[in-house]
Amino acid sequence: MLDKTVASLAEAVKDIPDGATLLVGGFGASGIPTELLVALLDQGARDLTVVNNNGGNGPVGLSQLFLAGRVRKLICSFARSANPAQPSAAAFAEVYRAGKVELECVPQGIMVERMRAAAAGLGPFFSPVSYGSKLAHGKETRIIDGRGYVLEQPLPGDYAFVKAQHADRWGNLTYRYAGRNFGPVMCMAARTTIVQVDRIVPLGSIPPEQVMTPGIFVKRVVQVGRDGEPARAGAA
Amino acid sequence: MSHHKPLSREQLAQIVANDLPDGVYVNLGIGMPTQLAGHLPKGREIILHSENGILGMGPAGDVPDLDLINASKEQVSLLPGAAICDHVVSFTMMRGGHIDITVLGAYQVSADGDLANWDTGTPDAIPAVGGAMDLAVGARQVWVMMEHTTRKREPKIVERCTLPLTGASVVDRIYSDLARIDVTPHGLVVRALVPGLDPDTLQSLTAAPLRFDERLAVLAV
Numbered sequence: 001m002l003d004k005t006v007a008s009l010a011e012a013v014k015d016i017p018d019g020a021t022l023l024v025g026g027f028g029a030s031g032i033p034t035e036l037l038v039a040l041l042d043q044g045a046r047d048l049t050v051v052n053n054n055g056g057n058g059p060v061g062l063s064q065l066f067l068a069g070r071v072r073k074l075i076c077s078f079a080r081s082a083n084p085a086q087p088s089a090a091a092f093a094e095v096y097r098a099g100k101v102e103l104e105c106v107p108q109g110i111m112v113e114r115m116r117a118a119a120a121g122l123g124p125f126f127s128p129v130s131y132g133s134k135l136a137h138g139k140e141t142r143i144i145d146g147r148g149y150v151l152e153q154p155l156p157g158d159y160a161f162v163k164a165q166h167a168d169r170w171g172n173l174t175y176r177y178a179g180r181n182f183g184p185v186m187c188m189a190a191r192t193t194i195v196q197v198d199r200i201v202p203l204g205s206i207p208p209e210q211v212m213t214p215g216i217f218v219k220r221v222v223q224v225g226r227d228g229e230p231a232r233a234g235a236a
Numbered sequence: 237m238s239h240h241k242p243l244s245r246e247q248l249a250q251i252v253a254n255d256l257p258d259g260v261y262v263n264l265g266i267g268m269p270t271q272l273a274g275h276l277p278k279g280r281e282i283i284l285h286s287e288n289g290i291l292g293m294g295p296a297g298d299v300p301d302l303d304l305i306n307a308s309k310e311q312v313s314l315l316p317g318a319a320i321c322d323h324v325v326s327f328t329m330m331r332g333g334h335i336d337i338t339v340l341g342a343y344q345v346s347a348d349g350d351l352a353n354w355d356t357g358t359p360d361a362i363p364a365v366g367g368a369m370d371l372a373v374g375a376r377q378v379w380v381m382m383e384h385t386t387r388k389r390e391p392k393i394v395e396r397c398t399l400p401l402t403g404a405s406v407v408d409r410i411y412s413d414l415a416r417i418d419v420t421p422h423g424l425v426v427r428a429l430v431p432g433l434d435p436d437t438l439q440s441l442t443a444a445p446l447r448f449d450e451r452l453a454v455l456a457v
């Protein structure tokens with residue numbers, strides 16, 4: 001019997017070692033697997049490389065990992081607080097300015113495509129994005145048919161933390177509205193994908209053509225509930 | 237001496253929005269371009285895309301929802317006919333020439349259409365590019381919407397960008413609060429000026445050579 005559900009957040013994250021590369025879904029506060037990040041804080045892994053679109057989303061979650069000194073490097077497209085009135089990335093700014101964390105700034109779509117390449121078994125690829133800009137420094141470039149390209153490397157994860165709406169015990173997923181964002185590609189790009197969901201549903205209850213991430217890309221599923229209250233994993 | 241009044245942000249948003257044709261797919265950059273959403277001309281179906289996977293965005297709904305936000309992380313709604321996708325598909329739209337027009341803010345634009353809009357060059361700024369570079373190379377047309385000069389009255393349209401580039405030779409058209417300018421293979425061509433502004437004055441506020449359309453239009457609401 002194939003059952004990927006685990007009973008608690010702590011169990012879901014217990015084997016993550018120091019030095020792991022962790023893909024973390026979410027765009028702004030949408031689709032952020034906050035409860036898994038908090039569980040990882042309690043678990044204690046350090047020296048992490050984190051891949052996330054933003055440099056934290058307010059005080060809970062990634063920001064706690066930054067302040068606790070657990071993150072060695074952030075690979076990110078937008079590490080700054082977008083709105084100065086809502087300093088969502090204030091904790092990152094603090095540790096970054098203190099020289100405690102390294103930052104690799106990557107164009108958002110290239111971050112995505114590097115993960116997709118890793119997921120799809122591809123090698124490095126040429127992209128016109130960032131050609132002629134300082135983000136191309138140190139990377140191989142080539143002019144092909146008159147257009148400049150930058151060679152980009154695949155970006156695999158050891159683990160991924162993803163938030164989805166529904167999962168069955170095989171790990172088939174649906175996402176809620178634009179909370180989908182980085183979820184599908186991160187599920188595919190990590191060796192061990194851990195998903196927190198609003199609800200675990202009985203096997204067969206997600207119509208097959210509406211499965212957004214097929215369960216083959218998912219290792220563990222933990223039910224968190226919509227309001228962030230841990231709920232018991234269950235169902236068929 | 238020229239007696240003119242720069243356009244307000246509101247007026248500029250209205251003018252740019254009014255130039256969007258019926259049936260186009262449009263991505264609005266963060267900052268000033270976001271305002272276009274409130275000025276789309278009635279009677280045209282203009283489909284707004286947001287990089288986080290929304291095609292067919294509408295104005296903010298009544299009920300706040302974290303999973304319905306735009307690139308500026310502001311609330312939006314879904315229009316009937318909207319589609320949601322993941323980031324792979326969303327950036328395929330942006331990078332692969334599927335978005336008809338993107339309207340972006342800018343710090344500088346060069347005579348060749350080079351765009352600088354992601355890094356102010358401040359030494360302690362945290363680098364943050366977001367989706368700007370993907371859009372700049374990938375949208376079929378890149379329109380820039382900005383004030384003609386900085387707050388210190390320095391030209392933002394320049395011979396060569398001094399700030400870090402977002403993309404080289406990517407801008408097709410500039411809407412400033414003084415003029416509408418096309419970037420052409422023969423350089424910058426001014427198509428329209430705000431009322432009362434003469435070409436010499438506009439040139440004096442621009443650090444790249446301008447040519448003027450023989451039939452200059454008036455840039456006004």
